[in-house]
Amino acid sequence: MSYYLDRSKFYLIRIYAFSNKIEKIDSYSISEFDLLEEIYFHRNDIKTIEPYAISHLKALIKIEIIQNRLKAIRSFTFYNLSSLRSLTITSNDIEIVEPYAFQHMPNLYNLDLSTNKITTIESYTFYNLKAIYIFLKLNDIKIVKSHAFYNLSMCEYIDLSYNQIENIEKDAFMNLPEVKSISLEKNPFRDEFYFKNDYY
Numbered sequence: 001m002s003y004y005l006d007r008s009k010f011y012l013i014r015i016y017a018f019s020n021k022i023e024k025i026d027s028y029s030i031s032e033f034d035l036l037e038e039i040y041f042h043r044n045d046i047k048t049i050e051p052y053a054i055s056h057l058k059a060l061i062k063i064e065i066i067q068n069r070l071k072a073i074r075s076f077t078f079y080n081l082s083s084l085r086s087l088t089i090t091s092n093d094i095e096i097v098e099p100y101a102f103q104h105m106p107n108l109y110n111l112d113l114s115t116n117k118i119t120t121i122e123s124y125t126f127y128n129l130k131a132i133y134i135f136l137k138l139n140d141i142k143i144v145k146s147h148a149f150y151n152l153s154m155c156e157y158i159d160l161s162y163n164q165i166e167n168i169e170k171d172a173f174m175n176l177p178e179v180k181s182i183s184l185e186k187n188p189f190r191d192e193f194y195f196k197n198d199y200y
Contacts, residue, residue, distance in 0.1 A: 012033045013035055014037060016040045017041045018040070019042070021044065022045065023046060023048075025041075025046060025049045027050040027052050030057070031052065031055045031057060034058065034059065035059050036060050037062070040064045041065045043066070046069060048070070049065075049077050051076040055080050057081055058082055059083060061083050062086045063084065065088070065089045066091055069092060070089065070093060071092075071093050072094060072095065073094060078101070078105065082104075082106060083107055084107060086109060086110045090114045091115045095116075095117045095118060097113070097121070097125050103127065109130075109133070112135040114137045114139070115138045117140050119139075119140050119142055120141065121143070121144045121145060122145055123146055124147055126150070128150070130154050131152070132154055132155060132156050133159075134158045134159070136159060136160050141164060142163075142167070143167045143169070144165065144169065146170060148172045149173045150171075153177060159183045161184065162187075164187065164188060165187035
């Protein structure tokens with residue numbers, strides 16, 4: 001951890017937790033550090049992040065949770081992170097990402113969930129985000145459901161390469177007015193799929 005001192009108080013601005021044995025992040029355990037800007041949990045054993053564990057941190061701009069054992073991202077895992085710009089949760093065991101899981105990050109720029117075990121992108125998982133880059137490569141995704149990527153007004157790039165996608169439902173990609181590239185290479189498509197970019 002790094003911090004600076006001011007008037008005999010600790011003002012925590014970064015958390016570095018590398019190669020420890022952390023298994024869980026409890027509810028509200030980090031939320032009291034209201035000046036926190038960056039969080040790095042690398043090479044731990046984190047399996048669970050409880051609801052509101054990382055919440056109401058108005059200064060937080062970056063989170064990295066890399067090489068852990070996290071299994072799910074719930075709707076309130078991350079809550080009210082108004083300044084967050086980058087969220088990286090890679091090389092974990094994530095199988096489930098609940099709809100609306102990223103709704104409380106209005107300034108999110110980069111979202112990376114690569115190298116996990118996600119099998120399905122549910123409807124409204126990525127809804128109304130401002131993220132420009134979304135990375136989902138090297139998962140086990142087989143199906144992308146209707147409205148999975150919906151109303152992404154600033155998104156330019158989505159990476160779904162190196163998955164197991166067999167079916168993309170109608171209207172899975174909808175209202176992406178700025179999108180320039182959707183990478184779908186190395187997927188075993190079986191059914192036709194649809195793109196709809198009707199944003200009028």
